[in-house]
Amino acid sequence: MAMRLRIYRNIIKQGFQGMWRNRSMGLASVSSISAVLLILGVVLILILTINNIVLETKTKFDEIQIYLEDDMTNDDLDRIEDSIREMEGVLSLVFISKEQGLEIMKEGWEEEAYLLEGLEENPLQDSYIIQLVDIKYAEGIVSNLRFMEGIEDVKYYQDIIDKLMLVANYIRFGGIFIIGALMLVSIFIISNTIKVTVTARRREINIMKYVGATNGYIRGPFIIEGILFGLIGAAISIVVIKFGYEYFFKSVNDRLYLLFTVYLVAPSLLIKDIAIIFTAIGVGIGGVGSLVSLKRFLNV
Amino acid sequence: MAMRLRIYRNIIKQGFQGMWRNRSMGLASVSSISAVLLILGVVLILILTINNIVLETKTKFDEIQIYLEDDMTNDDLDRIEDSIREMEGVLSLVFISKEQGLEIMKEGWEEEAYLLEGLEENPLQDSYIIQLVDIKYAEGIVSNLRFMEGIEDVKYYQDIIDKLMLVANYIRFGGIFIIGALMLVSIFIISNTIKVTVTARRREINIMKYVGATNGYIRGPFIIEGILFGLIGAAISIVVIKFGYEYFFKSVNDRLYLLFTVYLVAPSLLIKDIAIIFTAIGVGIGGVGSLVSLKRFLNV
Amino acid sequence: MIELQSVDKEYDNNVRALINVNLNIHKGEFVFLVGSSGAGKSTLIKLLLKEEEPTSGRIILNNMDITRVKNRRIPYIRRNIGVVFQDFRLLPNKTVYENVAFAMEIIGAHPKEIRRKVPMVLSMVDLSRRASSFPDQLSGGERQRVSIARAIVNSPPVLIADEPTGNLDPETAWEIMKVLSDINGRGTTVLMATHAKDIVNSMKKRVVEIHEGRLIRDEQKGGYGNEITNI
Amino acid sequence: MIELQSVDKEYDNNVRALINVNLNIHKGEFVFLVGSSGAGKSTLIKLLLKEEEPTSGRIILNNMDITRVKNRRIPYIRRNIGVVFQDFRLLPNKTVYENVAFAMEIIGAHPKEIRRKVPMVLSMVDLSRRASSFPDQLSGGERQRVSIARAIVNSPPVLIADEPTGNLDPETAWEIMKVLSDINGRGTTVLMATHAKDIVNSMKKRVVEIHEGRLIRDEQKGGYGNEITNI
Ligand SMILES: Nc1ncnc2c1ncn2[C@@H]1O[C@H](COP(=O)(O)OP(=O)(O)OP(=O)(O)O)[C@@H](O)[C@H]1O
Ligand SMILES: Nc1ncnc2c1ncn2[C@@H]1O[C@H](COP(=O)(O)OP(=O)(O)OP(=O)(O)O)[C@@H](O)[C@H]1O
Ligand SMILES: [Mg+2]
């Protein structure tokens, strides 16, 4: 038992030592790993941002308008209001009288507003605007509303929403595909880098084998080295992305809001996820890459 | 002279031989180079596509509408029409009489169209819609039109266009920045890969120096090897991107048109540019990378 | 202890390095392996270490047919054999001390034991002053002695030395021979491939000669060989 | 031809490998460089090749102070010296033939000349049969002979050999010595570091002995040294 412990201690010691003594090769590995993860991070943020813009834009159209029949009593209104509020997915409810409706219309028409002056009576109806918690509740609520008493018409922006949903889906699937592919490529490059550094030391591995070291004993320090390289590489890329994105966020966020009334994903949230993903990739590929690369040199 | 030629021949021969005899390391280099360029390609296409969508969308709003004064003679119309056609940047001109205008309005208003039935007389004016060759001509034309006789009002979608122009600019600058950064990172990774493979052969380089080879003689084959690696790596990534993008184009282009009435950049155009860029990067970094990496081992 | 039964070795490029070699070395023997350059001495040693596989024949080490052994077991076979390699095979990223200690670490030796034995063997090969040098900071003979120190540090039951004095001056060579002799005296079986005529002639040990892959002589208390050499 | 004027060499780790060495070798001489392991023989050779720089002193080769020479000129100095390295230094990715041819290619020799001379020197060191082998397919002695072949193929005015017979059996060693002797007879200056007592004693050439970095003996027609060796 004590012997096993000693062997493990030795392996760890040699892992750190090996990293230090091969630092010139190591530097190349580490910087390649950081660079690849950096690319991954930028693309990840890019896709998340686009996705966010589309999803946020969609919520702008996330409302249902219902037109009421004429001559409703306040009791009728209360009844309708209550039963709508009870429905699942309703966020808020705003009453708009037909007078308010005409005012809004006039504002919206801007220069053509004078056309409305020619009207003899207000042709509009009282209405409610329902804000939804999420677009997914829309269909359920709309079909319920259609059967309610006192409601003449139900309108919501099915077209635009459907279109935006489609775009969002494309972006989501495309994004997942691109990020997935990119992750594979990154993993490939990182494991390639590890492989080259291991290959450069094949003679060393052979010598260890010839003096009687077991595969496990040889692997150990290499895996630790690989993990350390991965860890350092990941750490560097995380730090760069953190500061890079925070800077980007500061300088772009407000302008973006003016344009799309959409905000960027907050750095704190994003960075945490990226840190977890990158550390996993760095450490995982560093370790597993070393393991796999070693395999073909251990058979001597 | 004959001696110089022989030396050059030898260097080239040894470059090819070296590539073949170091093929296991070479494979790692080549595949890393392809992988990095692949990422670069995907991001390039992504950004170009987004840019394209925005620019195309913008052209949808690329028109100027002018409203004519009442009671114009056909001569007047011809005169106006002619002088507009003579302006720089005008693509087409369509006359819309006030009756047609009302019809269009009714169609656009859909359910609210009945409101227009209440009108006693047609309050609209005859108008022209001017399609522009490019949005950049808009301001010039608009200011010209404002001083023309017989024209009561000039309208164009300044707001939307300005917004879209802004977005397009952001995307263009952001895109150039991202692609520039990505290119730097790619170059870094590729030269890193080359560096590691050169480092793995430092002993060989030293030996050559010790038997009296000049720096030039040693560099030659390494640079040729580097260029060949870069070339092969670039070729692989170009082929993958070509077929990948053609497939993507086929399966997405029509759907994209339905959504945004925008087409993707045609593969033939895109691939040619990418091929040129990638070959330049691959060959350049392969060669220069080898040269730079060699430098520190040649001083023995 | 070591037995080769009609062993053949043909390399990939059709070089027949060993042809029908039969050899039996008993526990505690000291055997010189001689033969001209390229005769097949190192090949024979590589077969014992499972660095190469014989094309045919059987190799028995410690009553075990090592040609049939599982891959997983190879390291444990190698640990019973201390080897001085003709090309030294030192780990370039480890100091002299660490190279020798490495052989002890892999078998899980106690750190105290390592700290006691490594300096001891280094002083036996007269390298105490170079303990913290890296291999590429050593002279040829110093490297060779590190390889010797590493081979003997675990007091293995079998010691194989491939030309262990090729880079040593005669005086140092004799000191090394004394070390090997002592180890042999304590029961270790020693097989030494060598070109050192003087040493073979003076030591009067068993001599096995290989010529172009064939075992052509196996003499107790033999000499280096017939004197064809003229000045 | 070769002159060292109060040369000192101290390595980074404070090892003083050479201390105030003065040596003058004339054109056409044959000089043995002897001394125990770690004495500083290879260091002296490395200085002549500009593989290492002296800490102080001057080294003159062919009337040129090579410690002052520009980096660009180094390859041309090296081309005038054929070197057999103690650790061979063969190019691992080139065959035996290509390794030897390489030395001719770098000086721009005519292909016809290469095709004529390479087989010739390979047969001189008895390696014709191994021409298409790679270094790691060779025995120790074969590698050493490739290194010798490469050193002599360009018929350099100076030949430096660092322990060129360490891995060779006495018979082959004598053949190599005959080759070196012949080359020397044709006017090449030869400097050979060696531990081969028999060879030094029989050849009756100038012997220079280094001991712990100091030049302690310089004899015409000398022997290997005082016989302390007992069996
Ligand atoms: N890996 C290999 N592949 C092909 N041929 C080889 C290989 N190793 C050795 N040989 C050949 O096998 C023969 C025997 O080689 P070996 O190394 O056993 O000789 P040796 O007796 O040790 O010689 P030396 O005294 O020079 O070290 C040689 O001719 C050599 O060229
Ligand atoms: N690169 C180096 N860095 C530090 N010390 C070195 C270096 N090379 C050699 N030495 C030391 O310098 C001394 C002389 O070494 P050198 O190689 O010249 O000896 P040598 O006479 O050739 O010995 P051998 O006969 O064993 O080859 C040795 O003690 C060695 O440890
Ligand atoms: Mg051998």
Ligand SMILES: [Mg+2]
């Ligand atoms: Mg030496």
